[in-house]
Amino acid sequence: MTGLALFNLFILVFMVVAAVISLRLKDLLTASVVFGIYSFLMCLLWAEMGAVDVAFTEAAVGAGVSAVFLVATVFNVKRKSSD
Amino acid sequence: MKKVALAVTLFIGALLLYAAKDFSAWGDLQSPASASPVSKHFIADTGVDTEVPNMVTAVLADYRGFDTMFETVVIFIAGIAIIAILRCTGADADSPALERESDVATEPDLIVTNTVRLLIPVIQLFAFYVLAHGHVSPGGGFQGGVIMGASFILVALAWDLPKAMERLSVDRAVMLAGVGILIYAGIGLLSMLLGGEFLDYAELSHVLPVSPEMARYHAMLGVEIGVAFTVTAVMFAIYANLSTRGRLAGGL
Numbered sequence A: 001m002t003g004l005a006l007f008n009l010f011i012l013v014f015m016v017v018a019a020v021i022s023l024r025l026k027d028l029l030t031a032s033v034v035f036g037i038y039s040f041l042m043c044l045l046w047a048e049m050g051a052v053d054v055a056f057t058e059a060a061v062g063a064g065v066s067a068v069f070l071v072a073t074v075f076n077v078k079r080k081s082s083d
Numbered sequence B: 001m002k003k004v005a006l007a008v009t010l011f012i013g014a015l016l017l018y019a020a021k022d023f024s025a026w027g028d029l030q031s032p033a034s035a036s037p038v039s040k041h042f043i044a045d046t047g048v049d050t051e052v053p054n055m056v057t058a059v060l061a062d063y064r065g066f067d068t069m070f071e072t073v074v075i076f077i078a079g080i081a082i083i084a085i086l087r088c089t090g091a092d093a094d095s096p097a098l099e100r101e102s103d104v105a106t107e108p109d110l111i112v113t114n115t116v117r118l119l120i121p122v123i124q125l126f127a128f129y130v131l132a133h134g135h136v137s138p139g140g141g142f143q144g145g146v147i148m149g150a151s152f153i154l155v156a157l158a159w160d161l162p163k164a165m166e167r168l169s170v171d172r173a174v175m176l177a178g179v180g181i182l183i184y185a186g187i188g189l190l191s192m193l194l195g196g197e198f199l200d201y202a203e204l205s206h207v208l209p210v211s212p213e214m215a216r217y218h219a220m221l222g223v224e225i226g227v228a229f230t231v232t233a234v235m236f237a238i239y240a241n242l243s244t245r246g247r248l249a250g251g252l
Helices: A003-024 A028-048 A052-074 B002-020 B037-050 B055-063 B065-090 B110-132 B141-158 B161-167 B170-193 B201-206 B212-243
Strands: none
Touching: A003 A028, A028 A052, A052 B141, A052 B212, B037 B055, B037 B212, B055 B065, B055 B212, B065 B170, B065 B212, B110 B141, B110 B212, B141 B161, B141 B212, B161 B212, B170 B201, B170 B212, B201 B212
């Protein structure tokens, strides 16, 4: 297995882990941060596949601003998830 | 109920995984997307038609300009909808249980505010760079607009919302979002007035002292600026309303 394939595998595994964790967490603030990690890993994957424009948008919108929106919302609702 | 949801999710997940193996391999030259004559046309002729090195921007802002214009309108409508919902429901739903400590006025942190003071010019300059270089390197109106909007959000985070709204009030942001779409549609209408079709930028060479190819190049920058206006304004307006439940007072 080449280095690049290992890198891809690493990112994909961590993406699945981050997605499952952000769904399982009871604390919505932590879940938002983990969701930001998921977006950032997605951005790395886009960049690695050569889709730099998409990676840029994912970094700015997915990992940046939407994480801020989620955190801003969590501060205005109950912080603990009920399910 | 949870078990049913889990079973449905697992079933659909398995179905999607089963369907995914029909996808062609990544970078496969024989895949329908790579083999189609449209892809060949874009790869061969984008540089000749528009002089734009970044093919992605040329496709987004020129060949599929109509699509991108309404993408911008979608962002505008999404922003308006969020503001409308929060203004109607958020302001009077102030239950005491949700009162936050941060509603008490506190002095902004010295280290945070001074760091932000240093960062903001760099962020905004980078936003302009991303916007202006959108057709040469990766980037463009959406990314530049988001980065610019994030710089205003950073002011609101480090100080409080009124401090950010001194620079860009939400009413003005909504107006700017409309202006962005007007810039985009205006460039399209201008090319229509000059005898072409809607968003046919090549016609702008009648009023600009450049060749039709370079007219498309510069018009792409024009529409990207329109997109950036809308995205900047909508991002800040959404944050301002989300973080204060539509009251637009206090900080996060």
